[in-house]
Each structure stands twice: as structure tokens, then as C-alpha cells.
Amino acid sequence: MVSSRRRDFIKNAAKGAVGLGVAFAATSVSRVALAALPEIATVNGPKTLPPALPDSGRPFHPVVTLNGWSLPWRIKNGWKEFHLVAEPVIREFAPGMKTHLWGYNGQSPGPTIEVVEGDKVRIFVTNRLPEHTTIHWHGQPLPNGMDGVGGLNQPQIKPGKTFVYEFEAMRSGTFMYHPHADEMVQMAMGMMGFWVTHPKDPDFMKVDRDFCFLLSSYDIDPGSYTPKIATMTDFNLWSFNSRVFPGIDPLVCRQNDRVRIRVGNLTMTNHPIHLHGMEFVVAGTDGGWIRPEARWPEVTTDIAVGQMRAIEFDAYLPGDWAFHCHKSHHTMNAMGHDVPTMIGVDTKDINNKIKNLIPDYMSMGENGMASMGEMQMPLPKNTLPMMTGNGQFGPIEMGGMFTVVKVRENQKPGDYSDPGWYQNPKGTVAYEWTGSVDKPHRAHTDTKMPNSMELKVRKPHSHKHKCE
Ligand SMILES: [Cu+2]
Numbered sequence: 001m002v003s004s005r006r007r008d009f010i011k012n013a014a015k016g017a018v019g020l021g022v023a024f025a026a027t028s029v030s031r032v033a034l035a036a037l038p039e040i041a042t043v044n045g046p047k048t049l050p051p052a053l054p055d056s057g058r059p060f061h062p063v064v065t066l067n068g069w070s071l072p073w074r075i076k077n078g079w080k081e082f083h084l085v086a087e088p089v090i091r092e093f094a095p096g097m098k099t100h101l102w103g104y105n106g107q108s109p110g111p112t113i114e115v116v117e118g119d120k121v122r123i124f125v126t127n128r129l130p131e132h133t134t135i136h137w138h139g140q141p142l143p144n145g146m147d148g149v150g151g152l153n154q155p156q157i158k159p160g161k162t163f164v165y166e167f168e169a170m171r172s173g174t175f176m177y178h179p180h181a182d183e184m185v186q187m188a189m190g191m192m193g194f195w196v197t198h199p200k201d202p203d204f205m206k207v208d209r210d211f212c213f214l215l216s217s218y219d220i221d222p223g224s225y226t227p228k229i230a231t232m233t234d235f236n237l238w239s240f241n242s243r244v245f246p247g248i249d250p251l252v253c254r255q256n257d258r259v260r261i262r263v264g265n266l267t268m269t270n271h272p273i274h275l276h277g278m279e280f281v282v283a284g285t286d287g288g289w290i291r292p293e294a295r296w297p298e299v300t301t302d303i304a305v306g307q308m309r310a311i312e313f314d315a316y317l318p319g320d321w322a323f324h325c326h327k328s329h330h331t332m333n334a335m336g337h338d339v340p341t342m343i344g345v346d347t348k349d350i351n352n353k354i355k356n357l358i359p360d361y362m363s364m365g366e367n368g369m370a371s372m373g374e375m376q377m378p379l380p381k382n383t384l385p386m387m388t389g390n391g392q393f394g395p396i397e398m399g400g401m402f403t404v405v406k407v408r409e410n411q412k413p414g415d416y417s418d419p420g421w422y423q424n425p426k427g428t429v430a431y432e433w434t435g436s437v438d439k440p441h442r443a444h445t446d447t448k449m450p451n452s453m454e455l456k457v458r459k460p461h462s463h464k465h466k467c468e
Contacts, residue, residue, distance in 0.1 A: 038081045216266050256314060
């Protein structure tokens with residue numbers, strides 16, 4: 001199956017969307033059975049593909065899926081037709097770690113589906129998993145029988161079968177799709193995708209760059225490949241679109257662009273998503289767009305489980321700006337979990353004893369954990385160091401849900417290629433003080449106030465406090 005797909009990838013390498021890295025393939029379903037179905041597009045690898053301009057149907061400004069892509073469609077008798085294939089996939093989380101997930105059309109998450117408000121949408125869903133599945137179109141107003149809850153709205157799609165979903169995309173906004181069948185297992189295995197319904201009027205809420213990604217989490221033991229599907233809260237890999245830092249591409253912008261970032265949360269916990277340097281507004285929620293007069297400025301917005309948020313900002317400050325989940329455990333990779341706290345513990349004696357048995361042994365962090373970002377100790381096969389990634393000034397000491405918004409004066413419109421590290425203007429980088437350091441001036445040293453009083457007045461009071 002894989003080899004026939006690879007052949008088709010090469011064979012189709014000259015076709016339209018294929019120039020962007022999208023391949024079409026016929027696999028286990030016979031060609032006769034597929035004749036009436038739209039071709040199956042797959043993508044090989046976790047590259048961020050450039051926005052795919054619509055070649056049919058109504059015009060829209062396409063999104064950029066972080067380390068992902070958008071699914072091609074065909075128009076047939078006024079319907080916009082897509083073909084999703086649920087199947088086992090291999091996803092690289094970051095160089096050095098590949099995982100065995102379930103997803104759609106060769107990747108987890110599946111491809112982004114982009115339609116226009118008012119489009120009549122028909123989605124063929126072929127099940128190549130070893131068990132039944134369905135797809136729920138999270139957030140969409142649609143006929144009840146198209147909502148995708150197995151048993152409640154439809155019979156489940158058995159392995160080898162293809163089902164058809166048909167509905168009108170009734171309102172513009174940000175949506176997701178995921179199974180509503182054996183949900184705990186299938187979502188823990190990575191089955192999910194993004195959906196954007198663009199407004200009928202292409203100028204409504206128009207931005208210069210429109211990024212999107214899903215938050216997902218996995219529990220994969222170092223050295224293994226398949227997520228532990230029963231884990232409820234104690235995950236060890238926290239991802240943007242099933243990629244972890246330093247495997248996540250930067251969000252590249254031109255200075256003064258209006259930028260939108262759409263985020264959907266399909267993990268088991270909330271994520272306070274934080275942008276450095278510039279303030280943003282939450283412009284869209286699960287229920288649609290927020291009127292401009294009702295938005296408020298933020299630098300962190302909490303995204304709860306099952307929620308979608310669209311944040312927007314003017315990229316007025318050039319630089320390399322960190323963009324990450326503010327739960328510090330969520331910017332760590334697998335090797336950072338379950339380590340004992342060693343701060344203040346003198347481990348020299350025990351280290352020497354263990355080194356006699358295990359030559360590469362080192363214990364973690366008697367002065368904190370920062371040294372873990374610098375050294376690369378031998379790891380089990382197929383896992384990632386707890387924190388890693390190098391910037392122009394040294395180790396970045398991050399993992400998981402972390403990437404960089406790169407704002408550049410000279411980035412061309414529509415150019416998403418990585419411009420490298422920011423060249424800071426002379427005299428604008430924090431620097432080491434090399435002059436003399438005076439003795440700190442202590443307040444109150446000449447007063448008659450006893451020291452014990454200082455402890456009593458630490459908190460400011462609204463009325464006169466005791467030391468006055
Ligand atoms: Cu988080």
C-alpha cells in the first residue's frame with residue numbers, strides 16, 4: 001500500500017496542487033469503486049505548505065496550516081466535494097522522533113478543510129482503520145443526521161466502508177473535525193483536523209496572514225512509537241498540530257501585517273496561549289466573530305478543551321517573538337516528566353558510584369534544570385530531550401507547545417519562508433554589566449524601627465500602616 005502510494009506520488013508529481021507537495025493516490029479500494037469518488041490527496045511529511053489559492057468555487061483568502069496543508073476539492077453539480085480517508089499514519093513530532101498515529105490522508109492532524117459561507121459541501125469519508133469510526137463537524141450548524149455522533153446520529157462507518165456527509169456551510173468562522181466513535185482512543189491516536197469557513201464577502205475580516213493549528217497531547221513512552229490511549233491527564237508530549245518544538249515551524253510575518261492565528265484545543269486540559277512583544281484581541285470564538293467594539297486586548301488567552309479561538313494583532317514590532325502555552329510543563333518534551341527535584345542535593349558521591357555501573361549516567365539538575373538544555377545526554381531511541389532547540393544566543397531550553405512569531409520589515413507579501421534569526425539593531429540586546437556593583441542601599445537602617453516591625457508591614461494597607 002505504501003509503495004503504490006509512493007509510485008502515485010511520483011506519477012502525479014506534475015499535477016496542479018501537487019506542485020505544493022500534495023499527491024493523489026488510489027490504494028486499497030479498487031479503481032472501479034473509486035471512479036465516482038473524488039481522488040484521494042495525501043501529503044508526505046510535516047512541512048507547512050503555502051496557502052492554496054482556490055482554483056474553483058467562490059474566492060477566499062486561504063489559511064496557512066502550521067506544519068500542515070489544506071485538502072483539495074472538486075466542484076460537482078454545485079457541490080464542493082472532498083475525500084477524507086481515516087487511516088494509520090506515521091507522524092514525525094520533531095527530527096529524531098516518529099510516531100505511529102491514526103489520522104487522515106497520510107497525516108495527523110488531517111488536512112484543513114476550507115469552504116465559503118453558503119457552500120454546499122459533500123465529504124466522502126473512507127475508513128481504513130482496523131475499527132469503525134465517524135466524523136463530527138465540531139461547531140457547525142447542520143442537519144441532525146450529519147452531526148456524526150455514532151449511534152445517535154448515524155450508524156458507525158465500518159472498516160473498508162465509505163460514508164457521505166452533506167450540508168451547507170451556514171456561518172463563517174473557525175471549526176474542527178474529529179471522530180465521535182471510540183472517541184477516547186481515536187482522539188488519543190491523533191484523529192482530528194481543522195475546518196475554516198470563509199466569509200461570503202472576501203473583504204470581511206480580511207487579514208494579511210491567517211494561520212491555524214490544533215492543540216493535541218500524547219503519552220508516548222521514550223523509546224516507543226504508539227500513544228498510550230488510556231492516559232487522561234499525565235501526557236508527556238504537548239503539540240501544535242502533532243509537532244513539538246523545535247519541530248514546529250515559525251509563524252513568519254511582514255512588519256505591520258494584520259495577523260490572525262486560529263487555535264483549536266483537542267487536548268484534555270486548557271492552554272493559556274501567550275504571545276510576547278505585541279498585544280492581540282480575541283476576534284473569534286467557537287460561536288463566530290466578535291464585534292470590534294466588544295473585543296479587549298490581551299497577551300495571553302486561555303483556550304479550554306473543545307474551544308476554538310481566533311486572535312488578531314498588528315505585527316508592528318520586528319523581531320523573534322516567543323509564542324507558547326504558558327503552562328511551563330507544556331513547553332517540555334517527554335524526557336522532562338517524572339524527574340525528581342535535585343535542587344540543593346549534592347549528588348557527586350552517588351554519581352561517581354553510579355558511573356562505575358553506567359558510564360554515561362548523569363543525574364538531573366542540582367542547580368536547577370537549565371544545564372539539561374545544553375547537554376545532549378544519550379537518549380533512548382525515538383524520543384526527544386526534555387528541552388532543546390538553539391537560538392542565535394544559545395540553547396532555547398524549550399519543547400512542546402512553543403514556536404516563534406518572526407516579524408520582519410523586508411519579508412515579501414505572501415512569503416512564508418524562514419528569514420533566519422532576527423538581527424537586533426546595535427545596542428538593543430540585554431548585556432552583561434561589567435562595571436562595579438555598589439553595596440545595596442538598605443532603607444530604614446538609620447531609623448529606630450526594630451527589625452521585627454519590617455515583617456509586620458510587608459503588605460500595603462489602604463489605611464495608615466503601623467510604621468508611620
Ligand atoms: Cu498548555
